[in-house]
Amino acid sequence: MTSVDSYLGEVSRGLRGMDVAVRKDILRELRSHLVESLAANGGNVSAAVAATGEPRAVARRYRDLYGFGVTYRAMFVAIAGVLAVFTVPVLTATDEFLFPLYLSTPFLVADIAFLIWVSVVAGNRAGLVAGTAGCAGRLAAFGGAYLVSTAPLIRFEGLTLFALVSALMVVIGWAPGRARRAWRRPSADL
Amino acid sequence: MPEISPEFTAELKKGSVQLCLLALLTQEQKYGFQIIRELRERSDGFFDLKEGTLYPALRRLEERGFVESHWVEPESGNPRKYYQITERGRRALSEGRELWDRMTAGARRVLEASR
Numbered sequence: 001m002t003s004v005d006s007y008l009g010e011v012s013r014g015l016r017g018m019d020v021a022v023r024k025d026i027l028r029e030l031r032s033h034l035v036e037s038l039a040a041n042g043g044n045v046s047a048a049v050a051a052t053g054e055p056r057a058v059a060r061r062y063r064d065l066y067g068f069g070v071t072y073r074a075m076f077v078a079i080a081g082v083l084a085v086f087t088v089p090v091l092t093a094t095d096e097f098l099f100p101l102y103l104s105t106p107f108l109v110a111d112i113a114f115l116i117w118v119s120v121v122a123g124n125r126a127g128l129v130a131g132t133a134g135c136a137g138r139l140a141a142f143g144g145a146y147l148v149s150t151a152p153l154i155r156f157e158g159l160t161l162f163a164l165v166s167a168l169m170v171v172i173g174w175a176p177g178r179a180r181r182a183w184r185r186p187s188a189d190l
Numbered sequence: 191m192p193e194i195s196p197e198f199t200a201e202l203k204k205g206s207v208q209l210c211l212l213a214l215l216t217q218e219q220k221y222g223f224q225i226i227r228e229l230r231e232r233s234d235g236f237f238d239l240k241e242g243t244l245y246p247a248l249r250r251l252e253e254r255g256f257v258e259s260h261w262v263e264p265e266s267g268n269p270r271k272y273y274q275i276t277e278r279g280r281r282a283l284s285e286g287r288e289l290w291d292r293m294t295a296g297a298r299r300v301l302e303a304s305r
Contacts, residue, residue, distance in 0.1 A: 028261075028269070029222065029245055035268045036223035037241070053240030061246035065253065 003045040004034050007055055014059025019069035026062055068122050073129070076118045080130040083111040084137025084169065088162070090145040099145075108165070115173045124177030131173020138166045207237060207247060209290060212256060212275055212283040219274035221262075222248065248273055256282050 008027055015023045030052070037048035052058065068076070086107035090099045111134055119127025142162060146152050207229075214220065214228055226244050229237045251257045256279035263269040275283070 025271075026245070029271045030242070032268055032270055033222050033241065033245070036221075036270075039268075040223075040227075051241050053242035055242075057240075058242035058246075061243055062249075065246055065250055 003049060004031065004038075007034070007049050007052070010055035011059045014056050015062060017068045017072035018063070018066055019071075022066055022069070030058075068126065073122070073126055076122060076126060076130045077133040080111060080115055080118065080169075080173070081133035081137040083107055083114060084134040085141040087111055087134075087165070088138050088141040088145065090141075090149075111169070112172055115169065116176045119173055119175070119177035120180055122177070124174050124181065127173035127177045128170065129173070131170040134169035134173065135166045138162070138169065203237065203239070206290070207239070208251060209283065209286045210237065211244075211247065211251060212279055212286070215257060215273060215275040216280070216283070219272040221270040221272050223270075225273070251279070254282075255279070 008031060011030060012023070012027055015026060018026075034048050034052065037051060038045065041047050067073075084107075086099070087104050088099070089101040089104040115127060115131050115134060118130045146154075210229060210233065211225065214225055214232075220228070222245055223241075225248070226241050229239075229244075248257065248259075252259055252273070255276060257273045257275055259271050259273045261269055261271050
């Protein structure tokens, strides 16, 4: 049964981040299937496994259907939001950087990369929510900095850039996943 | 190499397999492996699909409310997940079958004229 177990292990890895109950049920059903298949073909494990299909491809179909579980989606939102807080460079009225641009830029790059990744692997809806969290994180950072500074100075260009980048978060969360859905070729079997 | 693309064949199968799954469940509840075997036999091997892709397809039908499932665990032996068609599934099947009949009849008339 080692080979069945390693096959199911491979599928299981492909289902990472799915709701635990759903994932368990999927693996249980595939195990039940492999047992039936083995009984029908005289115990030929490699034939049973081959007929079931490449484990990653099988897992991908379940992923297309179920996406990620609540826990992972919440984690995506939290990471995007927290990273976003540090994407806002803060300048005080005395022109001293509290949190200078060279510190905030890497966070901006990281958050954008993260949002693209979420959008592609978890879909445009999860990406949109994470992007909105990113936007909210930036607004929170801006509001917080505004409140703690004694003499806040807001320039029009700065504010415009801030608004643009914040809006961009939402778009970046949504667009890559949507594009992937639109451009993906229909799968070759079933 | 055939002239028609594998995607074309895949799309034909994809468009019809869900109706066939529902059709197979109209008489009695069945479990996955049984469905796979019947689908292959009754379709003369046309639906000889990777078995692991059938389960997500069944679950997709379940998400749509067209089938329901439950586990049957015998005292000894393999536990099986059985699928049964719902009322919504029956309505979907009859609508789908009507559409299917119109499509095949229409396409056949056009294709026959070209023989």
